Amino acid sequence: MSGAETTQAIGPAEAGRTHAPATPRRATRALRHIVLPWAAGPAWFVASLLTWRVPDADDFPDTNELAALFAGIGVALLAAAALRRLSARAPWMIALGLGLATWEVAQAKLLLLPRPFFGTPQDLLDVFLTDWKRLGDSLLHSLGLLAVGYTVGSTLGIATGVGLGRSRHFRYWVLPVVRLVGPLPPVALLPLAFVLFPSNWLASEALMALASGFPVTILTWSGVAAVDPAYYDVARTMGARNRFLVLRVALPAASPQIFVGLFMGLGMSFAMLVIAEMLGVKSGLGFYMQWAQGWAAYPDMYAALLVMSAMCTGLITILFRVRDRLLGWQKDGLKW
Structure with a gap:
């Protein structure tokens, strides 16, 4: 037809x-x-x-x-x-x-x-117009505190995860410590940390490093342990040494898992940052919020929450950009 x-x-x-x-x-x-x-x-x-x-x-x-x-x-x-x-x-x-x-x-x-x-919206705007210097100073203190703790914890977590995935002797001695200390909520160690460390700043940094280091350690270990042994065999036949196997084979292959751990560690560091600033460190956005609540200045507290949200969102966005740059084949995956 x-x-x-x-x-x-x-x-x-x-x-x-x-x-x-x-x-x-x-x-x-x-x-x-x-x-x-x-x-x-x-x-x-x-x-x-x-x-x-x-x-x-x-x-x-x-x-x-x-x-x-x-x-x-x-x-x-x-x-x-x-x-x-x-x-x-x-x-x-x-x-x-x-x-x-x-x-x-x-x-x-x-x-x-x-x-x-x-x-009211007027109250919130008034806080940003009249108290922007104190908010900006608190933001800088929070960023400085978070940067040190998160960087140290993530670096140690990646190193520990690589050791757990690559060395049987390292795993024998370190894994029990990770199992004992890692799952503990860092906030539960807050009173002990303030006693053991000479300053509240060092105690807060140590707890933030612990908060970010545990998920990075576990995810790095998982990624390194999942690398196909054939990759190592091919590299060894070409004369590669252990350092090359770690830096050029294990870490690139485990990068997707490592970035998952970095995202999780960043979120846990945010939570520990606010708690540390409220209870120990007398500066930062957490301390500003506690001060505002004590004086019933709720618009100031809401303004600090907005600044904190912008800070956290900005840092996660930067981490996503780094991931997209290093792992170009994952650009079409999860977006932020």
Whole structure:
């Protein structure tokens, strides 16, 4: 049967239904790439207008500045839509703008939530405008504390994991110690660490090194032990020594597992960092949060949480970029 006869046989209605799924798909694509990007800016303009024109329920600071900030973000989003740079993030930007508008109306205009536990967007902005120096100093202290503990713990973890995977004698003597100390929550060792080490700073660094070192050790050991022995045999036939086998065979082959351990260790170091700063080290974002809670300055505490979230997200993003650079064949895998 020819193509014309087939069309006549199924009829025009059936022929039209064969192409029907393309229309919803085109409509969804147009919504995602055309409508939503241009709706993100107006969502923030709504938040700006509500902040500026609706009277506050109390004398809140920086209302005009907050309205101007919302309007500026709206203008930036319209520019991004015009440049076609907003397609993927447009739904989130719309939700964020409307969410802030809802928070502004519910708390700053109507006071629906109890204060001081729940502040207003104005309170949060005021913290960043008036106390940015102390927040920045706390951020630098936290980054310095985390960098030393995490770097030391990860380095020792990789070295220990390689030893466990490559040497039977090393595994005989070290594995019982790893089994005894590694699974312990580092926070449980906090009182003992403050007694054993001469300063709270060293105690905190040691606990963060322990928190990051254990998962890195186990995952490195797993990766090295899983390397195909044929790789070592081929390298030995070409005259490779033990150092070459470790640096050029074992570690590259175990790199995916090592990076999993590094991600896990970074997360555990974040938790230990906050605990150490709250209980021992008198600086950093954890200490700032404890100070804010003691004075019932909850907006300051929420601002510290935002800064801490940005710090943790930024460090994980950097670690993902390093992984993508070193393990190019995993770029299409897990994204952050």
